[in-house]
Amino acid sequence: MSVVKPSTGRKSKEDFINEAFQLIAEAGTAEALTIDSVCLRLGVSKGSFYWHFKGRDSLVDGLVEAWSGNFHVTIHRAIEAQTADNGRTIIEEISYYWLSSNMSKLDQVMRHWAQHDERVYKAVRRADELLLDFLKSNIKTLGYSENDSHRRARLMMAIGIAEPMLAHLPKVSEDADEIRWILDSVVGLNRN
Numbered sequence: 001m002s003v004v005k006p007s008t009g010r011k012s013k014e015d016f017i018n019e020a021f022q023l024i025a026e027a028g029t030a031e032a033l034t035i036d037s038v039c040l041r042l043g044v045s046k047g048s049f050y051w052h053f054k055g056r057d058s059l060v061d062g063l064v065e066a067w068s069g070n071f072h073v074t075i076h077r078a079i080e081a082q083t084a085d086n087g088r089t090i091i092e093e094i095s096y097y098w099l100s101s102n103m104s105k106l107d108q109v110m111r112h113w114a115q116h117d118e119r120v121y122k123a124v125r126r127a128d129e130l131l132l133d134f135l136k137s138n139i140k141t142l143g144y145s146e147n148d149s150h151r152r153a154r155l156m157m158a159i160g161i162a163e164p165m166l167a168h169l170p171k172v173s174e175d176a177d178e179i180r181w182i183l184d185s186v187v188g189l190n191r192n
């Protein structure tokens with residue numbers, strides 16, 4: 001059972017969108033997304049929700065818009081800002097982020113939802129294009145050709161998408177060691 005969070009003033013549109021993402025990641029399904037559940041989690045009234053959105057469908061539009069652009073671009077920029085512009089380090093950091101946050105769960109929900117909603121499908125496709133370009137660009141800095149960078153980026157994405165579906169199977173080592181092994185052995189990225 002959720003406990004109402006005390007309200008700290010007016011919530012922004014982004015607060016509602018971020019909370020909705022958190023909600024569906026935790027629930028494991030977009031079906032959990034209701035106006036009541038988001039308002040309860042934020043500790044606000046429905047009037048606060050309707051200040052920003054016309055209804056649930058309008059909130060979904062906000063999620064779709066965020067997922068297909070700013071949400072991912074912000075993550076990519078933050079990772080680049082905290083690294084020394086080393087392609088290998090940037091790729092490791094995005095891999096750690098993927099495993100240590102709700103991103104992989106949220107990605108699974110979005111992909112499942114995309115099978116039933118054209119808007120979400122387009123957002124997932126755009127997010128995948130952004131990630132592919134981000135990975136490819138950083139892999140290319142390691143000296144790989146355009147085609148090899150593209151193939152390695154796609155392979156990383158395939159592993160990232162499949163890995164959460166195998167969470168029930170034991171791993172040989174800690175996540176950080178697994179990531180290094182995948183990057184070295186499977187994806188074939190040289191250490192600098």
